[in-house]
Amino acid sequence: xxxxPLASEHPTGPFYRTLPPPTMHEAxxxxxxxIEPGTTYGFFTDTTVCIGCKSCEAACKQWNQNPMDDFGFxxxxxxxxxxxxxxxxxxxxxxxxxxxxxxxxxxxxTRWTFMSDVCKHCENAGCMEACPTGAIIRTEFGTVLIQQDxxxxxxxxxxxxxxxxxxxxxxxxxxxxxxxxxxxRMKVGMEPACAKACPTxxxxxxxxxxxxxxxxxxxRFLHSRGRREAYLYGVPDAPGAAGGVGxxxxxxxxxxxxxxxxxxxxxxxxxxxxxxxxxxxxxxxxFWGAVTTAMILAPRREQREGGRQ
Amino acid sequence: MMRTQEVQAPSxxxxxxxxxxxxxxxxxxxxxxxxxxVLYFFTGGLASGAYLAATLADLFGKPEDRPVSRVGRxxxxxxxAVSPVFLISDLGRPERFANMMRIFKTRxxxxxxxWGLAAFGLFTGAGVVxxxxxxxxxxxxxxxxxxxxxxxxxVSGVAGTLAAFFVGSYTGVLIGFTNVPxxxxxxxxxxxxxxxxxxxxxxxAISTGLPARGEDSPRVHTWLDRTERMAAMGEVxxxxxxxxxxxxxxxxxxxxxxxxxxxxxPLLSIGLxxxxxxxxxRADAKRARMFRFGAGLxxxxxxxxxxxxMVLAGQESGKRPEEYMKSTSxxx
Numbered sequence: 001x002x003x004x005p006l007a008s009e010h011p012t013g014p015f016y017r018t019l020p021p022p023t024m025h026e027a028x029x030x031x032x033x034x035i036e037p038g039t040t041y042g043f044f045t046d047t048t049v050c051i052g053c054k055s056c057e058a059a060c061k062q063w064n065q066n067p068m069d070d071f072g073f074x075x076x077x078x079x080x081x082x083x084x085x086x087x088x089x090x091x092x093x094x095x096x097x098x099x100x101x102x103x104x105x106x107x108x109x110t111r112w113t114f115m116s117d118v119c120k121h122c123e124n125a126g127c128m129e130a131c132p133t134g135a136i137i138r139t140e141f142g143t144v145l146i147q148q149d150x151x152x153x154x155x156x157x158x159x160x161x162x163x164x165x166x167x168x169x170x171x172x173x174x175x176x177x178x179x180x181x182x183x184x185r186m187k188v189g190m191e192p193a194c195a196k197a198c199p200t201x202x203x204x205x206x207x208x209x210x211x212x213x214x215x216x217x218x219x220r221f222l223h224s225r226g227r228r229e230a231y232l233y234g235v236p237d238a239p240g241a242a243g244g245v246g247x248x249x250x251x252x253x254x255x256x257x258x259x260x261x262x263x264x265x266x267x268x269x270x271x272x273x274x275x276x277x278x279x280x281x282x283x284x285x286x287f288w289g290a291v292t293t294a295m296i297l298a299p300r301r302e303q304r305e306g307g308r309q
Numbered sequence: 310m311m312r313t314q315e316v317q318a319p320s321x322x323x324x325x326x327x328x329x330x331x332x333x334x335x336x337x338x339x340x341x342x343x344x345x346x347v348l349y350f351f352t353g354g355l356a357s358g359a360y361l362a363a364t365l366a367d368l369f370g371k372p373e374d375r376p377v378s379r380v381g382r383x384x385x386x387x388x389x390a391v392s393p394v395f396l397i398s399d400l401g402r403p404e405r406f407a408n409m410m411r412i413f414k415t416r417x418x419x420x421x422x423x424w425g426l427a428a429f430g431l432f433t434g435a436g437v438v439x440x441x442x443x444x445x446x447x448x449x450x451x452x453x454x455x456x457x458x459x460x461x462x463x464v465s466g467v468a469g470t471l472a473a474f475f476v477g478s479y480t481g482v483l484i485g486f487t488n489v490p491x492x493x494x495x496x497x498x499x500x501x502x503x504x505x506x507x508x509x510x511x512x513x514a515i516s517t518g519l520p521a522r523g524e525d526s527p528r529v530h531t532w533l534d535r536t537e538r539m540a541a542m543g544e545v546x547x548x549x550x551x552x553x554x555x556x557x558x559x560x561x562x563x564x565x566x567x568x569x570x571x572x573x574x575p576l577l578s579i580g581l582x583x584x585x586x587x588x589x590x591r592a593d594a595k596r597a598r599m600f601r602f603g604a605g606l607x608x609x610x611x612x613x614x615x616x617x618x619m620v621l622a623g624q625e626s627g628k629r630p631e632e633y634m635k636s637t638s639x640x641x
Contacts, residue, residue: 076332083334093331130486132420133408152408153401155340156419159487159627162637164337174401243637262331262630264637270486271416273496277482281500285474288508288540292362295536296369 027191033206035186040142042181042249043195043203044211045116046218048230050202052092052114057081059197060090063182067172083262084117086169089179090194091117093261115252115261116203118194119144119165119179120234123246127178129271130160135176142208142249143181151175162245162267181250208249215253222253229255233263244269329631336630337488342399342620349395350480350616351510352388353426354503355609357477358511359384360433362533364466364473376524377515377533379444382436384514385473389433393426418483425475432469435460477507484623490636491626492619494558495551502547502615509540509578510612517605520598527590530601534586541578541608548574548615558636559626567622570614578611 028034035041061068066087074080079094095113125144128136135150136157146157146166153174157166166178182192190196195205204211212235222230234240234251239258241247245267258265330336363381366374397406410427414420435457441447442454449458457465481503485496492499516533519525552571555562562568582604589600626632 074332085338095331126488129416130419132412132414132417132423133405134412134414135408150405150408150411151402152405154409154419155342155401156417156483158338158340159489159492161338162488164335167338168341168401170341170401176401259330259630259634262334262336264336264634266637268488268493268637270488270493273493274416274418274482274486277418277485277496277500280497281474281478281482281504284501284504285478288504288543289361289365289470289474291539292365292508292536293369295532295539296366296374298532 025189027186027189027205030196031191031205033191033210035141035189035191037140040208040249041186041206042121042142042208042211042251043118043192043205044215044251044253045118046202046204046215046253047113047115048222048227048253048255049200050092050114050116051200052078052094052112053199054081054092055197055199056090056116056194056203057088057092059193060179061088063185063193064089064180084119084165084167084178086167086177087172089118089177093117095256095260097256113256113260114202115254116194116198117261118250119181120163120240120251121179121181121249122162123241123249124244124269126160126162126245126270127157127166127176129269130156132156139183141181141183141186143183143186145180145183146176146178148173148175148177160270162243162264162269164262208247212251215251218253227255231255233258239265240267242266242268244272330634331630333630335628336633337627339489339624339627342624344617345395345399347613347617347620349392349399350503350620351613352392352395353480354477354507354612354616355510355514356385356388356392356433357429357473357504358507358509359388359514360429360436360473360511361470361477361508362512362515362536364436364470368463368466373526373528376519376526377529379440380518380524381511381515382433382440384511384518385433386437388514389430393430396426418479418486422476422479422483425472425479429469429472429476432465432472435465436469439465474504478504484619488633488637489623489627490559490629490632491555491561491623494636495555498547498551498554499619502544502551502619505540505543505547506612506615509537509544510609512537512540513582513605513608513612517602517609520601525601530586537608538579538583541582541611544578544611544615545575551619559629559632561622561626561629561632562618564622564625567618571618574611574614577607577614581607 025034069081069088074082077094077096081088081091084091093115096110097113099109099111101107121143128144132154133150133152135147137145137147139145153168155168157176158168166176169175169177185192191205195203215232219230219232230253232238232251233254234248236247240263243266359381363378366377397403400406409420409423413424438453438457442449447454478500481500484492485499487493512533516530548571552562585600585604589597592600
């Protein structure tokens with residue numbers, strides 16, 4: 001039996017990086033991938049097989065030891081979680097779609113579409129660009145991670161995320177939190193908790209390039225079976241991968257318009273606006289500098305009047 | 310007003326009706342920025358405007374403009390003393406403010422702002438020391454005076470002016486560098502608006518402070534008032550441009566709690582100061598001081614309203630998923 005060193009016994013210092021990580025490659029057994037630094041990993045979330053069991057939410061909460069949310073009823077649907085937050089890193093949306101039967105209201109039905117939402121770990125992450133402390137980094141697994149010992153809770157990442165994912169834990173430690181793609185699990189070769197818990201493989205974990213292939217294959221299959229409304233969100237040249245955000249490491253197969261899941265159809269990377277913003281700022285500075293200087297240098301009315309007297 | 314693009318085909322049972330957004334829950338998260346950030350933006354702008362007027366008066370002014378430099382530098386010092394307090398105390402972890410100084414990141418307006426504020430603090434301090442030496446508060450042989458004598462006025466003045474312009478305007482770039490519909494879609498107007506209202510408030514604070522120290526002369530007030538009026542007019546123009554442009558993406562500014570204060574801005578920044586200053590010219594010294602004080606306060610309150618409305622209304626627009634979805638369907 002292989003024994004893993006305790007954190008306190010684990011070697012530190014300059015030679016630490018040269019040692020192999022204490023890994024057992026569990027993910028090879030559960031997800032069919034060996035987790036190696038240098039490869040970009042993500043999730044493919046296929047909403048057509050999601051049954052809304054919320055196993056992913058529960059597994060995420062449990063592994064990451066996140067506190068429970070407000071235990072109340074939202075009054076809008078069976079989804080009482082509502083949204084991703086600093087303490088909810090997986091959220092299953094319950095989209096209720098009314099099926100209208102052209103006047104025969106006795107046969108009207110409501111059908112559910114589920115979608116397990118998560119941090120997209122964007123190729124170009126708005127939160128990471130905004131962070132003034134460098135707390136938000138790109139890890140060796142291609143994921144976006146908040147270093148909790150660096151974050152100072154300035155909250156600038158919060159409005160910079162085009163998907164409303166990253167949030168300040170205002171009632172807990174007042175720092176920014178979001179999905180880490182289970183960085184601690186990946187470090188030791190384990191598949192992220194939500195993907196491992198998912199009973200229908202709606203959440204699939206793996207290298208992004210491989211997942212995209214799998215997703216396109218799945219899409220072709222669905223289209224061939226007449227589900228023409230299915231499309232991918234977040235892969236290159238698809239909705240969600242726009243406006244400088246690039247592709248999303250955690251992407252989705254959807255059947256409704258993106259807005260229905262509160263996903264922007266064409267998200268924008270905020271940094272795209274910074275250059276023009278600083279340009280207009282410079283123009284305004286030049287203008288007001290010139291105006292103020294001109295006013296200081298200009299002959300003054302009282303002086304002229306004084307001269308006449 | 311939703312996008313009406315329909316991508317899904319009718320299902321076998323007939324027409325499907327999906328809700329427009331996810332039960333109208335916010336699609337974006339808002340930063341918890343409230344009054345402290347408004348006050349930070351306001352005092353930072355005030356400091357930058359006052360420093361700009363003081364330094365430009367020192368560089369290009371006549372001997373009679375000396376009091377402008379003195380009052381301006383003191384106003385800049387005073388508001389810059391409180392400004393970072395608001396900023397730091399609004400952090401989730403104020404004790405970790407120094408983490409902003411562990412990197413210099415050109416990609417992040419917040420990082421640039423932290424460094425810009427630090428640099429501006431340095432120049433404001435240097436300006437006050439220069440003033441103190443000129444006024445004989447500290448000896449010309451003292452260490453700070455000798456250190457400063459190595460730096461020519463033009464060098465520190467020009468560098469300080471650049472830092473002041475940066476501090477007065479970057480907050481507008483910062484809020485535009487987000488996904489909040491109101492901020493993002495009026496991002497080109499925000500930096501000029503913030504800088505212009507900063508200049509107006511700085512000039513107003515100086516012309517309010519001058520009589521208090523009994524150092525004013527009508528000649529000085531001529532250019533101060535003229536420049537301030539121009540800045541106030543610029544502020545109103547940029548604000549109106551924001552009001553006109555914003556509804557293409559966000560209707561929040563139409564709410565009375567934002568529209569009523571905004572409608573007061575032209576009155577407070579141009580109308581009332583104009584009347585009060587005209588009366589000040591004809592009144593005796595004591596009443597003139599009162600009128601000038603009222604005029605200055607009026608301009609300052611208009612600058613405060615502009616920043617408060619932009620910060621708070623932006624947060625409200627971030628809570629409206631339909632506006633966010635509309636704003637992300639392309640184009641600034």
